[in-house]
């Protein structure tokens with residue numbers, strides 16, 4: 001099968017398979033604060049680490065029914081955001097926090113999640129998330145518009161602080177199989193990291 005973007009329905013695919021192709025995608029659970037001090041939280045799976053040294057992460061916000069997403073507006077206005085990592089224990093909270101609430105209404109309250117202060121930035125963290133990355137905005141890129149004219153934005157942040165729940169450190173390593181990070185696939189599907197294997201890289 002071959003098709004060009006936007007023509008999947010002509011090929012017997014009622015739902016766009018793009019997100020099932022680029023899968024799994026880690027979930028950046030983005031917490032921010034507005035310029036008038038209201039806290040906000042939402043999951044983003046067009047998200048990844050894009051550089052190790054210095055550590056840089058990015059997420060892509062597409063316009064919703066109310067226009068630009070609060071995470072984008074707040075990150076741009078205040079220059080910072082936190083990436084909270086979603087583990088098995090946070091699945092329901094993460095999903096609840098994706099509700100399209102009016103600007104200024106906190107998804108922390110809505111989803112019953114506890115915010116805690118960050119060390120070096122104004123945006124709060126999700127208390128029970130196994131890891132949290134404090135980020136300062138490096139650049140925000142406007143991406144090419146969709147056919148309806150709406151633009152996505154790619155928000156990149158320099159990681160300036162790293163929090164890890166010490167319970168998940170085993171023999172000096174962060175034990176991924178212990179905290180079970182959750183990833184987004186296509187359609188309504190998710191996957192969880194439970195089984196690991198190691199590979200040695202070839203020696204040249």
Ligand SMILES: Cc1cc2nc3c(=O)[nH]c(=O)nc-3n(C[C@H](O)[C@H](O)[C@H](O)COP(=O)(O)O)c2cc1C
Pocket residue numbers: 027040041042043044045046047060061062063064068069070071072094095097098099100101184
């Ligand atoms: C698992 C998951 C991943 C999501 N990924 C994205 C994404 O990458 N980009 C996006 O614009 N919306 C994404 N959404 C939808 C947003 O979370 C949703 O629009 C939310 O209301 C945005 O919140 P905010 O306006 O408070 O930032 C995702 C939702 C879920 C449940």
